Amino acid sequence: MSFNFASNVQELAGESTLVYQEIARKVSKEKGIKTINFGIGQPDLVTFKRIRDSAITALQDGFTGYTPALGIDELREKIAQYLNRYGDVKKDNVIVTPGAKTALFLGFILFVNPGDEVIVDDPSFYSYAEVIRLLGAKPVFLRLNMRENGFSHDLKSLEELITPRTKMIVINNPHNPTGSLFDPHEIERIMEISKERKIILMSDEIYDNFVYEGKMKSALEDPDWKDYVIYINGFSKTFSMTGWRLGYVAAREDIIKKMGVLAGNIYTCATSFAQKGAIASFDSFDEVKDMIELFRKRRDVMYSELQKVKKIKVIKPQGAFYMFPYMGDLLRAMGMEIKDFSVELIKSKGVITIPGEVFPKDVGKDHVRLSFAVKEQDIKEGVKKIAEFVDERLQSEG
Numbered sequence: 533m534s535f536n537f538a539s540n541v542q543e544l545a546g547e548s549t550l551v552y553q554e555i556a557r558k559v560s561k562e563k564g565i566k567t568i569n570f571g572i573g574q575p576d577l578v579t580f581k582r583i584r585d586s587a588i589t590a591l592q593d594g595f596t597g598y599t600p601a602l603g604i605d606e607l608r609e610k611i612a613q614y615l616n617r618y619g620d621v622k623k624d625n626v627i628v629t630p631g632a633k634t635a636l637f638l639g640f641i642l643f644v645n646p647g648d649e650v651i652v653d654d655p656s657f658y659s660y661a662e663v664i665r666l667l668g669a670k671p672v673f674l675r676l677n678m679r680e681n682g683f684s685h686d687l688k689s690l691e692e693l694i695t696p697r698t699k700m701i702v703i704n705n706p707h708n709p710t711g712s713l714f715d716p717h718e719i720e721r722i723m724e725i726s727k728e729r730k731i732i733l734m735s736d737e738i739y740d741n742f743v744y745e746g747k748m749k750s751a752l753e754d755p756d757w758k759d760y761v762i763y764i765n766g767f768s769k770t771f772s773m774t775g776w777r778l779g780y781v782a783a784r785e786d787i788i789k790k791m792g793v794l795a796g797n798i799y800t801c802a803t804s805f806a807q808k809g810a811i812a813s814f815d816s817f818d819e820v821k822d823m824i825e826l827f828r829k830r831r832d833v834m835y836s837e838l839q840k841v842k843k844i845k846v847i848k849p850q851g852a853f854y855m856f857p858y859m860g861d862l863l864r865a866m867g868m869e870i871k872d873f874s875v876e877l878i879k880s881k882g883v884i885t886i887p888g889e890v891f892p893k894d895v896g897k898d899h900v901r902l903s904f905a906v907k908e909q910d911i912k913e914g915v916k917k918i919a920e921f922v923d924e925r926l927q928s929e930g
């Protein structure tokens with residue numbers, strides 16, 4: 533029998549960052565080269581002990597059954613309390629999900645019809661556009677502009693992209709892959725536009741604690757946020773809990789209820805003992821603070837080391853844990869495309885970077901993403917190897 537994939541999944545791309553890890557694994561096995569991984573999208577720390585202990589206790593106490601679809605009340609309550617730092621959120625405004633990806637997925641399937649348009653940043657986290665297409669809708673890309681201190685949205689272009697079919701605008705602040713923290717006025721204006729034009733604003737704020745300087749504007753700060761915002765966050769980054777698969781949505785109560793219905797049909801609930809562990813995460817902000825300081829130092833080291841690489845233009849990121857240098861001039865001088873750059877760099881030096889083209893749609897073709905959630909020594913060594921690679925290739929190009 534031939535299995536014919538449903539038409540919407542035929543073109544669906546997977547987590548392409550993993551492709552580069554796989555190339556590195558092969559190279560390291562064949563040539564014995566040490567791998568330095570700037571490709572990862574997760575903090576390199578083990579989940580804080582208090583959180584692990586709390587999950588272990590839950591397991592030992594036999595907390596192993598299903599939970600309510602919206603998550604356990606105590607955790608929803610804690611999440612709501614946490615979000616009160618930004619705005620008015622109650623337990624009934626929260627659903628706990630298996631990872632922020634599932635939170636995003638619920639937000640998209642709940643509102644997006646085939647033929648709808650959803651405005652997303654160019655560049656953006658790869659899965660937004662893929663899921664929008666999966667639902668038979670169309671991602672419409674808003675090109676971000678690179679400026680001295682980060683990327684920004686052209687608000688006039690945003691308004692021009694809006695059509696009667698625009699169902700949603702997706703923003704992500706602080707931003708993956710650029711590491712930008714968007715200007716509070718810019719976010720405010722995007723919020724106003726969504727509200728005025730009656731378009732849902734999906735605000736993915738999963739890096740909200742990774743802010744090195746400047747002020748982050750949360751979409752929850754508008755007292756009317758429940759009228760138009762679907763807020764996304766999760767435990768993966770802030771508490772280094774990527775493998776636990778826990779995220780959440782904050783939205784108006786009736787929306788959360790409907791998401792519970794979806795959850796009941798798709799995955800029932802987030803893992804019971806993981807939820808118990810997550811309750812303790814909100815007592816771990818001292819550890820989070822230390823982690824952010826560590827990351828700030830790593831950011832500074834990577835930034836100053838990258839300045840030494842010829843022909844690339846680096847912006848110091850104010851948030852998340854990524855750098856997204858401009859490589860256009862270098863690529864032209866090397867006669868290479870960004871994908872070849874990343875592949876060749878792994879093959880010759882064992883250094884993993886993610887070609888910006890992974891983050892749709894066009895801007896990333898001249899950029900590469902490096903994560904600085906990596907030990908300081910490896911940052912120094914890895915960037916030095918990038919500089920060597922560039923020198924060697926520029927020389928051979930003459």
Ligand code: PMP
Pocket residue numbers: 573630631632633634657704708736738766767768774777778779
């Ligand atoms: N949103 C953004 C912007 C991300 O970078 C990521 C993880 N790379 C996610 C959502 C998904 O997070 P989770 O691991 O909680 O599914």
